[in-house]
Amino acid sequence: MAEFIMEAIGNIFHPLTLVLMNLGVFLGIIFGAIPGLSGNLGIILLVPFTVNMRLSDAIIFLTAIFCGGEFGGSISAILINTPGTNSATCTMLEGYPLAKRGHARKALMTALSASFIGGIISSLALLVFAPAIASFTLKFGPPEYFAMSFFGLSIIASLCGNSLSRGLIGGCIGILLSLVGMDSITGSTRFTFGVVELLRGLTLIAILTGLFAIPNILEKIHVKDAGKEGAQIIQMDKKDKLTLAELLSMKWLILKSSVLGCIIGAVPGAGAGIASFISYNEAKRTSRTPEKFGTGMLEGIAAPEAANNGVTSASLIPLLTLGIPGSPSAAAMIGAFSLKGLSLGPTLFRNQAGIMYTIMAGLVLVNVFMLLQGTFLSGLAARITKVPETVLAALLVVICAAGAYSVNGSALDVKVFVLFGGVAYVLGLMKIPAVPVVLGFVLGDMVDYNLRRGLTMCGGNLWVFITRPITLAILVLMILFLAYNGIQNARGSRQIRESGDKA
Amino acid sequence: MKKRTADQKGSRGPALYRIPTHLTAGCFSIVLAVAAACLIPGQIKVSGQTGITSRTIPFFLSGIIFLLGCWLVFASLVLKKEDYKEVEISQETRRGIFMGALAVYVFVMDWIGFLISSLLMGAFVLWYMEDKKPVHYGIVSACVVVIYGVFRFLLGVSFVSVWGV
Numbered sequence: 001m002a003e004f005i006m007e008a009i010g011n012i013f014h015p016l017t018l019v020l021m022n023l024g025v026f027l028g029i030i031f032g033a034i035p036g037l038s039g040n041l042g043i044i045l046l047v048p049f050t051v052n053m054r055l056s057d058a059i060i061f062l063t064a065i066f067c068g069g070e071f072g073g074s075i076s077a078i079l080i081n082t083p084g085t086n087s088a089t090c091t092m093l094e095g096y097p098l099a100k101r102g103h104a105r106k107a108l109m110t111a112l113s114a115s116f117i118g119g120i121i122s123s124l125a126l127l128v129f130a131p132a133i134a135s136f137t138l139k140f141g142p143p144e145y146f147a148m149s150f151f152g153l154s155i156i157a158s159l160c161g162n163s164l165s166r167g168l169i170g171g172c173i174g175i176l177l178s179l180v181g182m183d184s185i186t187g188s189t190r191f192t193f194g195v196v197e198l199l200r201g202l203t204l205i206a207i208l209t210g211l212f213a214i215p216n217i218l219e220k221i222h223v224k225d226a227g228k229e230g231a232q233i234i235q236m237d238k239k240d241k242l243t244l245a246e247l248l249s250m251k252w253l254i255l256k257s258s259v260l261g262c263i264i265g266a267v268p269g270a271g272a273g274i275a276s277f278i279s280y281n282e283a284k285r286t287s288r289t290p291e292k293f294g295t296g297m298l299e300g301i302a303a304p305e306a307a308n309n310g311v312t313s314a315s316l317i318p319l320l321t322l323g324i325p326g327s328p329s330a331a332a333m334i335g336a337f338s339l340k341g342l343s344l345g346p347t348l349f350r351n352q353a354g355i356m357y358t359i360m361a362g363l364v365l366v367n368v369f370m371l372l373q374g375t376f377l378s379g380l381a382a383r384i385t386k387v388p389e390t391v392l393a394a395l396l397v398v399i400c401a402a403g404a405y406s407v408n409g410s411a412l413d414v415k416v417f418v419l420f421g422g423v424a425y426v427l428g429l430m431k432i433p434a435v436p437v438v439l440g441f442v443l444g445d446m447v448d449y450n451l452r453r454g455l456t457m458c459g460g461n462l463w464v465f466i467t468r469p470i471t472l473a474i475l476v477l478m479i480l481f482l483a484y485n486g487i488q489n490a491r492g493s494r495q496i497r498e499s500g501d502k503a
Numbered sequence: 504m505k506k507r508t509a510d511q512k513g514s515r516g517p518a519l520y521r522i523p524t525h526l527t528a529g530c531f532s533i534v535l536a537v538a539a540a541c542l543i544p545g546q547i548k549v550s551g552q553t554g555i556t557s558r559t560i561p562f563f564l565s566g567i568i569f570l571l572g573c574w575l576v577f578a579s580l581v582l583k584k585e586d587y588k589e590v591e592i593s594q595e596t597r598r599g600i601f602m603g604a605l606a607v608y609v610f611v612m613d614w615i616g617f618l619i620s621s622l623l624m625g626a627f628v629l630w631y632m633e634d635k636k637p638v639h640y641g642i643v644s645a646c647v648v649v650i651y652g653v654f655r656f657l658l659g660v661s662f663v664s665v666w667g668v
Contacts, residue, residue: 051658163586165571166524169532172564172571176539183547183557190547190557214605218598221632394628394643395650398621401609402650406660411613418605425602429595430528431588448560455555 001131008357012365017057021362024061025370026377028068029075033381034392035082039069040329041216044208045396047335048403055340056358062333063312063359064366067119070272070308071374072381074111074301079104079234079382087272087308090280094293094300099234107301109242112374114250114302118258118309119367125262126313126320127360133321134349134356142457143464145345146450147474149443152324154478156436167436170427174440175447177202184445185452197412204335206404206413207441210420211434212328213400218425220393236379242298250302253283257303261310266318272311276304313363320356321346323446328435331442339407521587525579532572540565601631617662618651 011017031042042065050058073085078095095107140148156164156171180191181201192198257279264275283303284293293300316333318324323344325331337344342352349356404417424434458464465471540562549556578584604627612620625643634640654660 048654049658165574166528169528169568169571172568173535176561176564176568179561186549186557188548188557190561191542193546214602218601221597221601222594388634388639390629390632390634391639391643393632394625395646397605397608397628398625398647398650401612401621401624402617402654402660402662405617405662406654406658409661411609411663414609414612418602418609421605422602425598426531429522429524429588429590430531431524431586432528451560452555460554 004353004357005361007354008361011056011354011358012060012362017060017362018365020053020057020061021064021366022369022373024064025068025366025373028065028070029072029370029373029377029381030068030384031065032069032072032084032088033075033385034387035076035080035084035385037216037392038085039066039072040085040332041212042069043329044205044212044332045399045403047205047332047339048406050336051339051406054355055337055342055352056355056362058336058340059333059359060362060366062329062336063316063363064369066329067115067309067312067363067366067370068373070312071112071115071305071370073308074115074305075108075378075381076385078107078111078301079236080385082385084385085272087276087304087311089273090276090304091301093280094295094297096234096296097294098296098298098301101296102237103240103296104234105236105238105240106242106246106298107296108236108374108378110247110250110298110301111305112371112378113242113247114254114257114305115309115374116367116371117254118261118306119312119370120364121255121258122262122265122310122313123360123363123367125266126316126363127357129266130317130320130356130360131349133317134346137321137346138350140346140470142450142453143468144470144474146447146454147465147471147478148322148324149446149450151474151478151481152318152322152443153439153447154482155324156439163431166430166432170432170434170436171440174437174442175444176440177207177437178441178444179448184449195412197408197410200408201445202416202441203404203407203410203413204331204338204441205407206416207420208328208332208335208438209400209404210417210422211424211438213396214418214421215424215428215434217393217396217421220389220396246298250299253286253299254302254306257283257306258310261307262314264307265311265314271315272308275307275311279303279307309367313360316359316363319344320348320359325439325442328438331438334442335407518592519589520592521589523579524586524588525575525584529572529575529577529579532568532575536565536569536572539568597631604631612663614665616665618648619665621647621651 027046028039028042031037032039043062046065047062050061053061069085070087073083073088074091074095076082076084077088077092078099081092081096083089083092091111095111098104098107137144137148153171156167176191178201180198182189182199189199260279260282261272261275264278265272280300280303283299284290287293287297287299289297315330319330319333323334325334334344342348400417401414404413405411407413423437427434427437454464455462466475543558543561543565547558547561549558604624608620608624611623622644625647626640629639629643651662655662
């Protein structure tokens with residue numbers, strides 16, 4: 001392990017890697033700061049740019065966008081009262097009132113410091129836990145992989161709110177789409193309609209851009225004052241500093257929120273939004289002055305920001321060790337791996353350990369660059385939020401088309417991108433969420449392949465999935481996860497009903 | 504689709520439609536499942552395969568989609584559980600036209616090349632969003648050329664091209 005860490009340290013200080021880290025953080029801050037865009041969308045759009053990069057550089061670049069995006073969301077939340085990302089909503093509740101009182105810079109520095117600490121703790125969690133989980137999962141055979149991918153699909157339950165059936169329909173559509181192309185076991189073709197280019201299957205990046213970027217563009221079409229410039233930005237006073245005493249007074253809160261963010265991030269499907277809401281509520285619950293929340297409390301900024309950056313690296317744990325993406329951005333990273341001809345999972349740690357450690361160590365450094373860029377470039381990022389929606393929409397269309405085209409150098413992928421934009425639009429009208437479609441698409445091939453391999457291994461005996469201890473444990477975990485989600489959803493529905501009755 | 508006019512809401516405004524999403528998603532799923540099941544025999548050849556074949560999972564998924572669709576229709580029509588989505592017809596028409604324009608863009612790309620079609624599309628998006636500032640047209644056009652240049656020369660992507668661009 002020590003040799004891999006030494007190799008990683010050598011790799012991350014490569015000049016190009018350092019440039020890419022900074023570029024990723026900068027782009028992430030910009031994507032996060034512009035309301036309507038997000039770090040997630042940034043990753044999806046920029047995956048094609050990683051085609052000529054080394055794998056470790058590509059993943060560090062993409063994760064840097066994610067880290068920067070989580071902090072960037074707080075810039076617009078604090079300075080223009082519009083959260084750049086949904087995970088910055090809680091930051092806005094405290095940050096904007098504080099900024100209006102003349103403490104915009106202090107609010108931003110609180111968000112940045114908490115984001116930095118959350119990000120560092122998350123990176124260390126990845127560095128410690130991912131190799132351990134990966135070495136355990138080396139014992140997995142096809143039945144275990146099937147159980148694991150099936151567990152991955154159960155994440156759909158946590159992604160589709162109170163309509164499990166519509167989420168499942170989305171998931172099934174995604175799995176069906178993943179089967180397009182050549183069957184990896186028998187070599188027969190599936191749903192190719194005689195199109196030779198479809199033999200390799202549908203391209204993940206084309207689907208992701210279609211499903212997530214086009215609804216974003218269609219939202220911008222809806223904006224009535226699209227040609228006008230953005231909202232007024234609150235100016236920052238350079239003398240308004242966050243003192244060390246103020247930061248130290250929140251040390252335990254930041255630490256707790258960061259750990260909470262790591263735990264939530266490691267659970268596929270949960271994400272930064274949930275982490276920041278839970279941490280904000282926890283900060284309010286344990287505060288000596290909970291009545292002051294909503295008026296500009298520093299604790300109310302630090303907790304959600306530590307948590308949403310705590311999610312960033314930890315969310316890579318299930319992706320790197322098991323190949324299970326917990327979010328669209330993680331799915332996009334699978335696209336980056338497949339561009340290099342690699343598939344995710346525990347064997348990656350065995351065969352590409354140096355690269356894996358480079359990625360994990362690089363993420364620590366990414367957070368340092370985020371702290372530096374956040375300190376000096378927040379004002380610039382705030383000004384970029386004034387880019388008119390019309391210009392953004394036009395550029396998004398072209399970047400998406402170019403990105404989809406570039407993956408395989410095929411015009412068919414651009415058509416797939418537009419087709420899936422239409423699919424996202426139609427599904428949206430029926431409130432069928434798009435995220436389960438992506439999850440189904442990413443995991444579908446894994447489910448199909450491992451189910452059939454597992455059954456072939458055991459002469460068609462389905463009991464193999466219950467009698468093997470690891471598969472049984474995974475399936476029990478899945479049932480507990482589904483039960484927990486069911487209870488949470490029932491609670492949520494009851495609360496909505498009760499608040500409706502009161503109204 | 505139920506129509507709800509602005510007058511019914513007691514305020515002036517555009518006409519709203521309420522889409523019964525359970526019923527619509529249910530019908531959509533049933534049609535999709537049947538279509539997939541009909542396509543499978545023609546699209547997936549399984550000569551010589553026995554037991555679990557290449558068709559097994561697709562058939563299984565079609566069945567699940569069908570059952571989920573039936574459940575949604577049952578919930579809507581029999582249990583009277585419905586979840587409506589309100590849409591503004593004028594906005595949806597605008598979105599529909601925009602999707603049509605995107606479709607034209609990708610097909611025209613094969614004829615006039617990536618760069619020219621993207622320049623035209625960029626200008627169309629600005630015009631469609633009623634942006635009248637010439638400087639925005641200039642910025643978008645310049646950015647399209649830069650994007651093309653980055654992909655073409657830095658990333659080595661060979662775009663569909665006409666007259667060398």
